[in-house]
Amino acid sequence: MRGAARFLDRAIKSGKPVVILPHTIRGHVETIASLENGLIFCRDQESQHFVSSVCGRPALLAHDMAFSIDTTRYGLWTALDMPAAVRAASESRTLYAFRRDSEAQARQHWALPSNNVDLSVTARTVGDDRASFLVQAAAFLTQVAQFDRIFTDRLHVAIAGALLGRSVVMFDNDYGKNAAIYRLSLQERFDCVEFFPSVSAYEETRGPLHRAAEFAL
Structure with missing residues (x-):
């Protein structure tokens, strides 16, 4: 809004x-x-x-409009078409996709991993016509599809991962948007998605989100 x-x-x-x-x-x-x-x-x-x-x-x-996407209709890009950061991160098959903007929760007790890739930014294309939007959607889904496990506070990364059947750990943003949409649209429909209100809440029960050597301030 x-x-x-x-x-x-x-x-x-x-x-x-x-x-x-x-x-x-x-x-x-x-x-x-x-x-x-x-x-x-x-x-x-x-x-x-x-x-x-x-x-x-x-x-x-x-429900959010993204839930209406038919993921079988989008041809997947080849690895050569993807940004270098995404190709590099995909080698581990684990995606850390945390936002860096004003909606991100305060990071007082943890730092972004060095291989964090904010797909909602990297998958954007130039253009506001239908063809550009279709290309952007295909690129976005293709990038998410490269990973088996996803940690994210980006709503549409979580939704894309859910639609593709990936294992998703979803975190809230700074004002409760993700939590509210998770309750309505994801909690009862997608067993592959877990939700935590914060990274700290995740680490209290699961341990460190990633190894300390991967931290990037």
Whole structure:
């Protein structure tokens, strides 16, 4: 919702009907409340409650759109097409895909592994047309498919791993988005996905996430 707020403000001012596809919504009360000619889909129950009770707008509940992807329709890229960092990381068959942006949880007691690859960044393509989006989706799925075990706080890396049947350990982001979507869409549907609220919670029961020699500040 952070990146979409300005666009939504412009769309509302245009007076045209607005449909918000499954989204996590926190804050932006005035913007959501002013949406008189539109329909809102939320991808977690917390967002639905927020929109309905705080913003005074009806909201429908739906799974994230990524769950509708048919992974069998995308031809896989060859290893030569993938970024060097992904090829190098795939040698261990274990992916560490942790975000480095403002949604990342504070890392007070652990550091990113040196072979961390934020696939949500590396798989991006230039272009906003349908063909570019299809290429980006194929590249993203192909990169995730190179790994057997995935540790991530990136929602769509976790979803892609689940759809591909990989073993996924999913962690929360900084405001509970991942936890809420896990409860609605992953917990009962994908046995291959485990969820932990933080890396610290994981390490309390499973031990170190990775060897100390792999740490990269």
